[in-house]
Amino acid sequence: MKLKPVVASLVMLGLMAPAFAKSSMASQQAVIDQNAVTSPVCSEGWFNRITVGGLGSVVGLFGNHDPAGMYTDIGSSTDLYVNNVNLLVNANLSCWSKATVNLAYFGSPDYFTRMEDSGAGGAFSNKSGKLGALRRISHNVVADEAYVTIGNLAKYPFYAKIGKGYVPFGVYSNPYTPYQIMSPAQILAQTNAVSAVAGVTTDFGFYGSASAFRDSSVYPRGSSVGNIRNFSAQVGYYDHLDAFNVPNGHVNFALSYIKNLWGSQFFSPDRPGRHTWFENASTATNGASQIDPAAGLNLHADFAYKAFSMFADYTGALQSMATATSSKFWGANVNADYAFKTLDRDSHFGLGMQWSGNGKWFGVSAVTATVTDPSTVDFMRIIPKWRFVGEYGVNIFKNTDLNFVFAHGKSYDFVTAPVSRNSTLGLARLNFQF
Numbered sequence: 001m002k003l004k005p006v007v008a009s010l011v012m013l014g015l016m017a018p019a020f021a022k023s024s025m026a027s028q029q030a031v032i033d034q035n036a037v038t039s040p041v042c043s044e045g046w047f048n049r050i051t052v053g054g055l056g057s058v059v060g061l062f063g064n065h066d067p068a069g070m071y072t073d074i075g076s077s078t079d080l081y082v083n084n085v086n087l088l089v090n091a092n093l094s095c096w097s098k099a100t101v102n103l104a105y106f107g108s109p110d111y112f113t114r115m116e117d118s119g120a121g122g123a124f125s126n127k128s129g130k131l132g133a134l135r136r137i138s139h140n141v142v143a144d145e146a147y148v149t150i151g152n153l154a155k156y157p158f159y160a161k162i163g164k165g166y167v168p169f170g171v172y173s174n175p176y177t178p179y180q181i182m183s184p185a186q187i188l189a190q191t192n193a194v195s196a197v198a199g200v201t202t203d204f205g206f207y208g209s210a211s212a213f214r215d216s217s218v219y220p221r222g223s224s225v226g227n228i229r230n231f232s233a234q235v236g237y238y239d240h241l242d243a244f245n246v247p248n249g250h251v252n253f254a255l256s257y258i259k260n261l262w263g264s265q266f267f268s269p270d271r272p273g274r275h276t277w278f279e280n281a282s283t284a285t286n287g288a289s290q291i292d293p294a295a296g297l298n299l300h301a302d303f304a305y306k307a308f309s310m311f312a313d314y315t316g317a318l319q320s321m322a323t324a325t326s327s328k329f330w331g332a333n334v335n336a337d338y339a340f341k342t343l344d345r346d347s348h349f350g351l352g353m354q355w356s357g358n359g360k361w362f363g364v365s366a367v368t369a370t371v372t373d374p375s376t377v378d379f380m381r382i383i384p385k386w387r388f389v390g391e392y393g394v395n396i397f398k399n400t401d402l403n404f405v406f407a408h409g410k411s412y413d414f415v416t417a418p419v420s421r422n423s424t425l426g427l428a429r430l431n432f433q434f
Contacts, residue, residue, distance in 0.1 A: 049092040049093075051089070052088070055433045056082070056432055059108065060078075062426045063425045064425075081137065084107065085104070096150060096151065097148060099149075100145060145164055149161045168256065171252070173186060181387070184383055185314055191232070191264045193230075196211065207236050208236065211233075212228050229260070234256040254298075254300040257295065258296045294318065294321040308337070309338075310334070312332075312335070315330065316331070328358050334353055337351075345394050350391045353389070354389065354409070380414065384423070390405070391404065402429070404427070405427040406426055
């Protein structure tokens with residue numbers, strides 16, 4: 001019998017004996033066939049079992065603060081950058097398993113670049129001594145997702161997913177593209193971790209899942225970061241409204257729970273540009289030096305009917321996230337979208353509102369914060385108390401869309417005048433797929 005290339009390689013590497021016992025021939029051949037270029041498991045060659053694609057975006061923006069979209073106390077800014085490029089690979093390993101890899105490049109400014117001030121004329125301040133901005137771009141290339149899905153939904157409603165990916169807590173609006181003017185509800189919910197997920201999806205619309213993972217958060221302080229210590233669960237209902245003969249219609253409701261909100265990407269030390277204002281929490285003057293595990297709840301609903309669609313989200317802490325007053329941080333949003341034709345091109349127009357609450361508790365109390373001590377109120381310079389968002393998008397070429405976004409929001413109250421700050425942002429984003 002002539003050895004197949006896989007077998008020959010194993011023999012040369014000394015990983016398999018050059019002569020097989022007759023009793024083991026059948027089992028060895030089964031293993032070889034399953035991993036060979038042509039596999040009887042799927043009756044397809046690898047060329048037909050692997051799909052490769054990708055997406056990306058380039059962004060230009062203008063804002064009345066620097067960095068654009070922040071609630072800093074310095075002048076306007078403009079920027080242009082490659083926002084993201086994602087290479088997506090799916091491989092059907094067998095009729096019961098599929099591997100997914102998402103390699104991502106992030107070239108946008110870090111979401112939560114820390115604001116710093118070294119005094120009047122210092123490295124991070126302007127000549128008047130106001131807060132200066134440190135804009136940082138990490139140019140990270142990461143495996144944003146890499147997991148295996150086990151199951152055959154055509155036969156059974158159950159599945160399992162093991163690996164790195166987005167944990168089913170909340171329903172995300174395009175987590176792959178940064179700088180979406182992401183709402184506080186999604187920022188607080190979006191969680192990416194190496195996890196084990198078990199789920200069910202049914203023909204009558206019900207779906208649910210449970211996951212266990214070791215998030216990268218260092219909170220609560222003194223806890224072991226080497227254990228599986230976070231869990232989430234989600235239940236929902238999705239209906240295409242086929243019984244009502246509604247074109248392009250559906251309803252979707254989801255309820256999610258997470259054991260500890262500190263595991264979200266917003267707080268994760270693995271996330272580029274994560275905030276760092278609590279790393280010296282022992283020096284905080286508002287008694288917020290103790291960070292506690294805090295369970296979280298997410299509610300999601302979306303609806304579509306013909307050319308109209310809308311969705312709403314709420315994410316909130318069920319417990320105090322620190323020993324400070326009103327530390328049950330929450331975020332919410334509601335959005336509506338209408339699709340139509342522009343010069344025979346698919347286009348859409350959307351409007352949205354975003355809110356958050358109990359957002360002043362990060363860092364020192366606003367009563368003691370000053371322009372010369374700004375780094376302790378970073379959170380107030382990032383998260384809006386409310387924000388209005390408008391978007392117009394049009395398909396200009398095949399697999400290429402152009403979006404124009406306008407956002408205007410208000411911050412939490414600062415001590416220095418004005419008491420609150422407004423932030424206005426204009427954004428043009430070219431999205432492409434390949």
